Amino acid sequence: MDRIGVVDTMFARVDMGMDVLDELARRPGYGERFEVLRRTVPGFKDLAVEAKILIEKEGCGIVVALGMAGRAAIDQVCAHQASQGLMAARLMTSTHIIEVFVHENEVDSPEELSRVCSDRARKHARNAYWLLYEPQELTRRAGQGIRQGFADAGPLGA
Amino acid sequence: MDRIGVVDTMFARVDMGMDVLDELARRPGYGERFEVLRRTVPGFKDLAVEAKILIEKEGCGIVVALGMAGRAAIDQVCAHQASQGLMAARLMTSTHIIEVFVHENEVDSPEELSRVCSDRARKHARNAYWLLYEPQELTRRAGQGIRQGFADAGPLGA
Amino acid sequence: MDRIGVVDTMFARVDMGMDVLDELARRPGYGERFEVLRRTVPGFKDLAVEAKILIEKEGCGIVVALGMAGRAAIDQVCAHQASQGLMAARLMTSTHIIEVFVHENEVDSPEELSRVCSDRARKHARNAYWLLYEPQELTRRAGQGIRQGFADAGPLGA
Amino acid sequence: MDRIGVVDTMFARVDMGMDVLDELARRPGYGERFEVLRRTVPGFKDLAVEAKILIEKEGCGIVVALGMAGRAAIDQVCAHQASQGLMAARLMTSTHIIEVFVHENEVDSPEELSRVCSDRARKHARNAYWLLYEPQELTRRAGQGIRQGFADAGPLGA
Amino acid sequence: MDRIGVVDTMFARVDMGMDVLDELARRPGYGERFEVLRRTVPGFKDLAVEAKILIEKEGCGIVVALGMAGRAAIDQVCAHQASQGLMAARLMTSTHIIEVFVHENEVDSPEELSRVCSDRARKHARNAYWLLYEPQELTRRAGQGIRQGFADAGPLGA
Numbered sequence: 092m093d094r095i096g097v098v099d100t101m102f103a104r105v106d107m108g109m110d111v112l113d114e115l116a117r118r119p120g121y122g123e124r125f126e127v128l129r130r131t132v133p134g135f136k137d138l139a140v141e142a143k144i145l146i147e148k149e150g151c152g153i154v155v156a157l158g159m160a161g162r163a164a165i166d167q168v169c170a171h172q173a174s175q176g177l178m179a180a181r182l183m184t185s186t187h188i189i190e191v192f193v194h195e196n197e198v199d200s201p202e203e204l205s206r207v208c209s210d211r212a213r214k215h216a217r218n219a220y221w222l223l224y225e226p227q228e229l230t231r232r233a234g235q236g237i238r239q240g241f242a243d244a245g246p247l248g249a
Numbered sequence: 250m251d252r253i254g255v256v257d258t259m260f261a262r263v264d265m266g267m268d269v270l271d272e273l274a275r276r277p278g279y280g281e282r283f284e285v286l287r288r289t290v291p292g293f294k295d296l297a298v299e300a301k302i303l304i305e306k307e308g309c310g311i312v313v314a315l316g317m318a319g320r321a322a323i324d325q326v327c328a329h330q331a332s333q334g335l336m337a338a339r340l341m342t343s344t345h346i347i348e349v350f351v352h353e354n355e356v357d358s359p360e361e362l363s364r365v366c367s368d369r370a371r372k373h374a375r376n377a378y379w380l381l382y383e384p385q386e387l388t389r390r391a392g393q394g395i396r397q398g399f400a401d402a403g404p405l406g407a
Numbered sequence: 408m409d410r411i412g413v414v415d416t417m418f419a420r421v422d423m424g425m426d427v428l429d430e431l432a433r434r435p436g437y438g439e440r441f442e443v444l445r446r447t448v449p450g451f452k453d454l455a456v457e458a459k460i461l462i463e464k465e466g467c468g469i470v471v472a473l474g475m476a477g478r479a480a481i482d483q484v485c486a487h488q489a490s491q492g493l494m495a496a497r498l499m500t501s502t503h504i505i506e507v508f509v510h511e512n513e514v515d516s517p518e519e520l521s522r523v524c525s526d527r528a529r530k531h532a533r534n535a536y537w538l539l540y541e542p543q544e545l546t547r548r549a550g551q552g553i554r555q556g557f558a559d560a561g562p563l564g565a
Numbered sequence: 566m567d568r569i570g571v572v573d574t575m576f577a578r579v580d581m582g583m584d585v586l587d588e589l590a591r592r593p594g595y596g597e598r599f600e601v602l603r604r605t606v607p608g609f610k611d612l613a614v615e616a617k618i619l620i621e622k623e624g625c626g627i628v629v630a631l632g633m634a635g636r637a638a639i640d641q642v643c644a645h646q647a648s649q650g651l652m653a654a655r656l657m658t659s660t661h662i663i664e665v666f667v668h669e670n671e672v673d674s675p676e677e678l679s680r681v682c683s684d685r686a687r688k689h690a691r692n693a694y695w696l697l698y699e700p701q702e703l704t705r706r707a708g709q710g711i712r713q714g715f716a717d718a719g720p721l722g723a
Numbered sequence: 724m725d726r727i728g729v730v731d732t733m734f735a736r737v738d739m740g741m742d743v744l745d746e747l748a749r750r751p752g753y754g755e756r757f758e759v760l761r762r763t764v765p766g767f768k769d770l771a772v773e774a775k776i777l778i779e780k781e782g783c784g785i786v787v788a789l790g791m792a793g794r795a796a797i798d799q800v801c802a803h804q805a806s807q808g809l810m811a812a813r814l815m816t817s818t819h820i821i822e823v824f825v826h827e828n829e830v831d832s833p834e835e836l837s838r839v840c841s842d843r844a845r846k847h848a849r850n851a852y853w854l855l856y857e858p859q860e861l862t863r864r865a866g867q868g869i870r871q872g873f874a875d876a877g878p879l880g881a
Contacts, residue, residue: 106550234264339614392580422866708738
């Protein structure tokens with residue numbers, strides 16, 4: 092059976108991993124064609140190596156990595172490092188790792204932030220599924236200004 | 250038959266992949282000496298690993314990677330990460346990957362942005378072809394201030 | 408016997424390594440299931456390679472790396488490089504390395520800084536232990552806004 | 566016969582590659598002990614992989630890589646990426662790659678910029694030759710404030 | 724016989740390499756247990772690959788890499804790249820490389836800068852020796868606020 096990995100953090104203030112698990116459970120083939128492995132690490136700098144371990148040692152064909160960045164300036168630097176780590180992990184394994192990062196300063200209210208987290212996590216769970224099983228769904232939307240967390244920007248001038 | 254890879258994103262608001270496909274289809278040897286493979290990924294951070302997969306698993310001799318950066322500060326950081334990923338993918342595969350990135354804040358109007366996208370995509374498609382089959386065309390233009398997206402800057406003092 | 412590595416610096420102004428050693432000594436299995444190796448390097452740019460050596464040559468299954476950044480602007484750049492090194496070391500060894508960095512400018516008084524150092528070091532020692540032996544403890548706290556050095560932020564809206 | 570590689574770009578507005586070719590042709594052993602291979606790529610982000618190809622596939626013992634950065638803020642970010650790429654290429658091949666980058670904003674007039682380009686290219690061509698055949702020439706100048714493009718800064722306090 | 728490598732630059736305005744050579748010559752075992760190899764490169768971006776060559780091809784067990792950054796903004800970016808290169812070289816060789824960088828803007832007068840260079844170079848030469856032969860000297864000073872170039876900061880609150 093194929094495997095999809097999900098890695099999230101204790102640091103994040105929203106349980107986005109649960110959104111991904113729920114979304115993947117609704118995809119065709121769940122439990123038959125593919126199963127889902129979930130791991131939790133302390134913070135988002137720990138995501139990349141855990142994703143690599145899920146790919147190399149647990150045989151995951153793709154991984155969804157979820158993290159949340161705080162409001163301080165240092166949090167932005169750390170998010171940059173975490174993203175660079177995910178990039179390196181992708182390239183070292185030649186495997187897609189979907190980065191789902193939310194920055195606390197993206198929106199103003201906790202309610203809105205919670206909504207962004209859930210929307211972004213669920214849409215990227217769908218993207219991960221498409222990359223694995225239905226790549227034509229991605230190509231159909233090439234250059235269409237598709238977004239996660241917010242409404243689609245749409246094609247330019249539309 | 251040789252293969253040229255093209256990777257673009259759902260995030261971009263202009264279908265630059267189509268410009269590249271069209272431009273490559275006009276080159277000598279299309280469909281005979283070389284064919285074109287196209288893939289679409291969610292965002293530009295996913296370009297590098299897909300380019301690497303196209304090179305390693307699909308045998309592409311060169312890849313054109315297309316992305317668009319939004320206007321927010323975080324978009325610039327993400328573009329930097331995406332570019333660093335493409336750099337690493339080039340070096341890990343010893344293969345050229347032509348980066349075609351457009352920043353929404355490069356110009357003011359949607360019309361102009363659309364024109365920049367198309368011009369840059371098409372000229373870089375030509376560059377990819379030259380790198381593969383006519384490297385002397387590049388050397389002839391060494392130090393000539395050649396640009397993509399805008400008019401050539403030309404040689405200094407000219 | 409399993410091995411947990413601890414690396415710290417002469418540069419830091421608090422002996423966080425000692426906190427980690429003490430905390431690990433209180434975990435179940437200390438001296439029976441696992442032992443602890445400690446190394447000290449000049450500054451935090453030297454942490455990554457020492458952590459890699461502990462993993463590759465000494466067989467450590469996880470490493471806790473401790474450093475302190477000064478108040479100057481250049482110290483922030485150096486901390487960034489040190490963190491990037493730890494990220495690369497993690498990925499090259501497919502092994503978790505828990506980064507415990509404290510910035511002198513996080514708090515105002517020496518007393519508070521000392522408290523942050525000790526709290527962060529001890530909580531991350533616990534995290535390292537969990538990653539190795541009780542990963543379910545981490546997953547139980549997914550998305551709960553867990554912090555080290557300060558009080559937990561808690562889940563959003565709670 | 567040994568080989569020295571030279572890579573430059575179409576983007577640059579001065580033909581620095583020609584300066585390097587001319588300077589190397591004046592060195593002892595040219596055409597007998599060593600020959601020179603020249604390649605041109607679209608922009609400076611393409612330099613690193615071409616340098617790596619020249620080393621790995623063409624057997625070059627050293628490479629001179631030439632690029633020019635424009636005046637825009639984004640040009641500085643791209644130059645940073647290009648330099649990081651050259652750094653990675655050096656380390657992956659354990660071979661020296663001499664970076665000759667000129668920033669358009671280093672000086673005011675086109676005439677002065679042209680002079681800087683030529684001076685920097687020629688002096689670094691000489692450095693490449695020294696690294697390969699006369700390393701003692703470099704050691705003799707250790708800590709002497711040697712510059713390329715401008716006059717030497719000289720030793721401190723001198 | 725063991726080997727310690729020393730790499731410096733023509734760019735630097737102080738001959739820090741000489742300070743390191745002198746300091747190492749005073750250590751026990753010089754010329755019997757270990758010998759010293761010195762190389763000079765053009766600028767600090769060339770240090771990392773030369774250090775890697777000294778480790779891989781000349782068998783150095785540790786390397787001291789010395790560089791000086793000028794006062795311009797671009798010099799800080801270059802120093803960052805040079806440091807990232809040294810980090811990568813450490814990790815690729817699993818060998819310590821002691822970075823001794825001095826920034827011209829650290830102090831005001833040439834006399835003071837010269838003193839900082841010499842002090843930092845000599846103390847790091849000692850650190851390199853300790854890493855190789857007397858690691859317990861480093862551990863004894865863990866968390867003690869040890870500095871090179873300036874007086875020790877000392878432990879917090881002391």
